[in-house]
Structure formats: C-alpha cells, structure tokens
Amino acid sequence: MIRHTCAVLLAAGVALATTEGLAQDSTTEGIAKYRDMLEDDNPAELWQLRGAELWKTKRGPKDASLEGCDLGLGRGVVKGVYTQLPRYFADTGKVQDLESRLVSCMVTQQGFSLEEVTKQPFGNGSEEKSDLEALAVWIVSESRGMKLKVPTAHPKEKEAYEIGKQIFSYRAGPHDFACATCHSQEGRRIRLQELPNLTTAEGARKAFGAWPAYRVSQGEVRTMQHRLYDCFRQQRFPEPRYGSDVITALTMYLAVSANGGELLAPTIKR
Structure with missing residues (x-):
C-alpha cells in the first residue's frame, strides 16, 4: 500500500x-x-529618426553638430562603432560606453554643460524626451546585424572588464542581491520574463545584443544605461549616476562576454 x-x-x-x-x-x-x-513596426524607428537629425543639427553654445565626434573609429564615423564599445579613449583617458562618450562630445564640441546634457537622460513616456536615448538608438541601429568585437587590448580596458566582473557578483543592499543572483543560472524567470544566464556566452550575447529596446509597458526606448540603472534600483542599491564608471565597467564585462554575438538592437521588450 x-x-x-x-x-x-x-x-x-x-x-x-x-x-x-x-x-x-x-x-x-x-x-x-x-x-x-x-x-x-518597431516604434524605436521614431527615436532613430530623431537621433539621426540630432547628430547633424548644430546646437549648443558652440552652434556645432556632433558630426565631428569620434566614437572610436574616427571623427564622424557611426557605422559599426557600437560593436566595439565600450573602449578606451585617449582624449579622456577613460574607458567609455556609447552614452558616456556622447556626453563628452556634447560637452566639448557643442559647449553644453555636463548638467545640461544629463538633466534628462531618460524619457518619461510622455512629453519629456531624452536626446541621449534618441542619439544612442540611432547609432546602435547603424551597427545592427554586425558581430560584437569589443576590444580588451588596452590595460584600462582589461581593468574595466575585471571591475565589471566583480560588480556583477557583488552582493549588498537590503536584499543581499547581486546581478548574479538573477543572472547566473539557467531557467530562471521573474513573472513572465526570462532571466538570461549572463555568465555564459550564449546568454550574454542574447541579452547584450538586444539593447537598446522599445519597452511597450513604458512607451519608451531604453538603452543599456537605463537597463543597468534599473537593475541597481531593483536591487535597492544607491542610484548610479548617469554615465558613471560603475555602469561603464559592468557594461564592459557584459559586452566582452557577448563578443562574437550578433547585434540585434533595437528590439522590442515587454
């Protein structure tokens, strides 16, 4: 029995x-x-069109466009640049991702103050739009379909990668969470959302190559800066400053882990 x-x-x-x-x-x-x-019919195309226009429009105290901005492959070159970011830039002496590099160009070439440029880094889904998000999604779209090949030859690039790797596994906050808490195992999900295993090449490629993305629930395009900012928020960590070295290092770790994968962005997310 x-x-x-x-x-x-x-x-x-x-x-x-x-x-x-x-x-x-x-x-x-x-x-x-x-x-x-x-x-x-990805609504991100509307952001792409605005970003392309912003790139060539003369603005700021210096009445200059961003067409002279060097994103890593030479002044004004946009095609393929996102597949090789973050990377080290000699003029700033730092490793920068796409968005922090755009901020540098808007400050030095157009004459905006850092406070002006970063005042509205993320759109709010209605009347307040972000120039940085629009510029980023257009630049990323110019590399769509290409393979990721983020460089690690420079010592500072290697350093950024190692710091990002440590941040990924660092547990803290009131919930004792780390990025790895949700993204280091297979088959995990939160509500209906799959949680990719970012410690594997397949998982990193699938995740990193999909951002920026249009988020249906928010009615906005969200970039990698916003995605990582939101992860810190959900872990109840202190709010990271836009373009901070912490975000850049974590982006470097994820991007290098995704090397060899195809860039699919901009995509659509829930």
Whole structure:
C-alpha cells in the first residue's frame, strides 16, 4: 500500500513538473511570437529618426553638430562603432560606453554643460524626451546585424572588464542581491520574463545584443544605461549616476562576454 501510494505521488509529481515545464515553454513561445509580430513596426524607428537629425543639427553654445565626434573609429564615423564599445579613449583617458562618450562630445564640441546634457537622460513616456536615448538608438541601429568585437587590448580596458566582473557578483543592499543572483543560472524567470544566464556566452550575447529596446509597458526606448540603472534600483542599491564608471565597467564585462554575438538592437521588450 505504501509503495503504491509513493508511486502515485511520484507519478503525480512528474506530471505536475511536466505540466509546469510545458506551461513555461508555452509562455516563452507566446512572448517570442508577440515580439516577432511587433518587430516589423518597431516604434524605436521614431527615436532613430530623431537621433539621426540630432547628430547633424548644430546646437549648443558652440552652434556645432556632433558630426565631428569620434566614437572610436574616427571623427564622424557611426557605422559599426557600437560593436566595439565600450573602449578606451585617449582624449579622456577613460574607458567609455556609447552614452558616456556622447556626453563628452556634447560637452566639448557643442559647449553644453555636463548638467545640461544629463538633466534628462531618460524619457518619461510622455512629453519629456531624452536626446541621449534618441542619439544612442540611432547609432546602435547603424551597427545592427554586425558581430560584437569589443576590444580588451588596452590595460584600462582589461581593468574595466575585471571591475565589471566583480560588480556583477557583488552582493549588498537590503536584499543581499547581486546581478548574479538573477543572472547566473539557467531557467530562471521573474513573472513572465526570462532571466538570461549572463555568465555564459550564449546568454550574454542574447541579452547584450538586444539593447537598446522599445519597452511597450513604458512607451519608451531604453538603452543599456537605463537597463543597468534599473537593475541597481531593483536591487535597492544607491542610484548610479548617469554615465558613471560603475555602469561603464559592468557594461564592459557584459559586452566582452557577448563578443562574437550578433547585434540585434533595437528590439522590442515587454
């Protein structure tokens, strides 16, 4: 009798696990199909158009455009630059990601103050729009379909990668969370959202190559800066400053981990 009962319970447990697994697979497939349907009319194109216009428009105290900005492959070159960012820039003596580099160019070439440039780094889904988000999504779109090849030859690039790796695993805050808490194992999810394992090349490529993305729930394009900012917020960490070295280092770690993957951004997220 006991053996029979155990066998029934075991069979029920296997059936339940199988049902849950099928339900998760079904949900994942459903979300993927939903995104595929929206991709043909991705609202991010509106941000791309505005970003392309902002790049060539003369603005700021110096009445200059950003067409002389060096994003890593020479003055004014945009095609392919995002596949090689973050990287070390000799003129600032720092490793910079796309957005912190844009801030440097807007300050030095257009004459804006740092406070002016970073006053509205993220749009709010309605009347307040971010020039930085628009510029970033256009520049990223110019590298879409290319392979990521972020450099690590310079000592500061190697240093940034190692710091980012440590930050990824650093546990702190009221919940004792780290990036690795959610993103270091397979098969994890939060609500209906899959959580990629960023410690593997496949997971890092899938995640990093998908940002910037248009977030349907927010009605905004969100860049990698915002994605990582939001991760810190959810961990209840102190709010990182826009363009901070912490964000750059973490971006460097994720980007290098994703090397060899295809850049798919801008994409659509929930």
